[in-house]
Amino acid sequence: MRISFSPACKQVAQPLVNFPAGGINDPFILRQRKKEKVVVVIGATGTGKSRLAIDLATRLPxxxxxSDxxxxxxGLDIATNKVxxxxxxxxxxHLLGIVDPNADFNATDFRHLALHACDSIxxxxxxxxxxxxxxxxxxALxxxxxxxxxxxxCCFLWVDVKLRVLHSFVSERVDxxxxxxxxxxxxxxxxxxxxxxxxxxxxxxVPEMDRFLRSESDPNVDSQTRARLLKQAIEEIKSNTRDLACRQRKNILSLQTQLGLGLGLDLGLGLGLGPEWSMLHRLDATEVFLRRGAAAAAEAWERLVAEPSTIIVDRFLHEKDDQQDFMAAIATPASISAAAVAATTR
Structure with a gap:
C-alpha cells in the first residue's frame, strides 16, 4: 500500500545508527517485509491526540x-469528551460510541474489533x-x-504536555x-x-455526581446544600482528571519499555527497519497550551506537533521506497548523532 502526502510535505535526512553485528548481510535485514502500516497516536487526556489524528487523516487517505x-x-458525549x-x-x-453503555467491554474485545477495523481500512x-x-x-493490540x-x-506518536500546564487546562476544560x-x-x-x-x-x-444527584430527590436537602454538593462534585471531577493524566503519562513510559521503543534500532521486536518505527516520538505541545489567542496557538500546534508528525509519518509510509537509501546509510557503522537525539527529545 502506498499512501502519499501532498507535495508540500518536507523530507529530512535520517540519522545514522549502529548496524547490527551481522552487517549488511544480516538475514533479518535481507528478509523482505510485506507488512501494512498503522499509525498510533497516544497521550494523556486533554493533550490533543484526536486533533493530531484528524490533522494527519486530512492530509492523506x-x-x-x-482506543479510548x-x-x-x-452516550455521555460531553463527559467522555467525544469529538x-x-x-x-x-x-x-471507528469504535467510537458503538458499545452498549452497560456492557463490560475490555481490552480483548477492543483487540478483536480494532484488528478487524485495520483490515477493513x-x-x-x-x-x-x-x-x-x-x-x-x-x-493488547x-x-x-x-x-x-x-x-x-506501527509508528508511535506521543503528544505530551508538561503536567503543570496540562493540569490547568483540564480543570478549565471541566468548567x-x-x-x-x-x-x-x-x-x-x-x-x-x-x-x-x-x-x-x-x-x-459520573461517580462524582452521585451524592449531588441523590440529593435532588431528597426533600430533606435544601438548595444551599445541593449547590455545595454540586461544587464538590465538580472539584472532584477536576482532581480525578488530573490524577488520570498523571497515570496515563506514567503508563506511556511503561508502554515504551514494554514495546521496546527507544532512540535506536530494535530489530528483535519486528517493529520495522528504521528509526520511525522503532521509536516513540514525543511531540511536546506545551507551548500550544501556553499561547493565548487562537492564531498563536494554531501556529505553535502546526510547528511543534502537526508538521513534525507529518514528516515522521511520511518517512514511515515510504520505508520500502527509501530502503535502498537507508541500507546505504547504515552500511557504515555510526552512532546516533547528538543533534538527532536532541531533536527527538526536546
Missing amino acids: AEIIN KMQVYK TDEECRSVPH VRRNGLPIIAGGSNSYIK VSDDFEFRSKYD RMVEAGLVDEVRAMFDPNADYKVGIRRAIG
Whole structure:
C-alpha cells in the first residue's frame, strides 16, 4: 500500500545508527517485509491526540480507530469528551460510541474489533490511525495480538504536555464541560442502583455526581446544600482528571519499555527497519497550551506537533521506497548523532 502526502510535505535526512553485528548481510535485514502500516497516536487526556489524528487523516487517505475505553461506549458525549461531527472534519471514525453503555467491554474485545477495523481500512487502500488514551488497549493490540503483529508495522506518536500546564487546562476544560451540559447529561442516565465499576458509568464525571444527584430527590436537602454538593462534585471531577493524566503519562513510559521503543534500532521486536518505527516520538505541545489567542496557538500546534508528525509519518509510509537509501546509510557503522537525539527529545 502506498499512501502519499501532498507535495508540500518536507523530507529530512535520517540519522545514522549502529548496524547490527551481522552487517549488511544480516538475514533479518535481507528478509523482505510485506507488512501494512498503522499509525498510533497516544497521550494523556486533554493533550490533543484526536486533533493530531484528524490533522494527519486530512492530509492523506486515512481513517481513525478510537482506543479510548470510555469513548467506545454510546452516550455521555460531553463527559467522555467525544469529538463532534464538526471536529471530525468528515474523517471516518471507528469504535467510537458503538458499545452498549452497560456492557463490560475490555481490552480483548477492543483487540478483536480494532484488528478487524485495520483490515477493513487497508482493504480500502487507507491508513489506519489508532488514537486514544487507553494504553492497555494499545498494548493488547500491538504487543499481545500475534495476528496484528504479523500483519502490521506501527509508528508511535506521543503528544505530551508538561503536567503543570496540562493540569490547568483540564480543570478549565471541566468548567467548559459543565457549561456545555455535563450535569444534565449525567442526570439523564442516573440510576441510584447502578454499578459504577461497569460500562460507561466508570467514566470520570459520573461517580462524582452521585451524592449531588441523590440529593435532588431528597426533600430533606435544601438548595444551599445541593449547590455545595454540586461544587464538590465538580472539584472532584477536576482532581480525578488530573490524577488520570498523571497515570496515563506514567503508563506511556511503561508502554515504551514494554514495546521496546527507544532512540535506536530494535530489530528483535519486528517493529520495522528504521528509526520511525522503532521509536516513540514525543511531540511536546506545551507551548500550544501556553499561547493565548487562537492564531498563536494554531501556529505553535502546526510547528511543534502537526508538521513534525507529518514528516515522521511520511518517512514511515515510504520505508520500502527509501530502503535502498537507508541500507546505504547504515552500511557504515555510526552512532546516533547528538543533534538527532536532541531533536527527538526536546
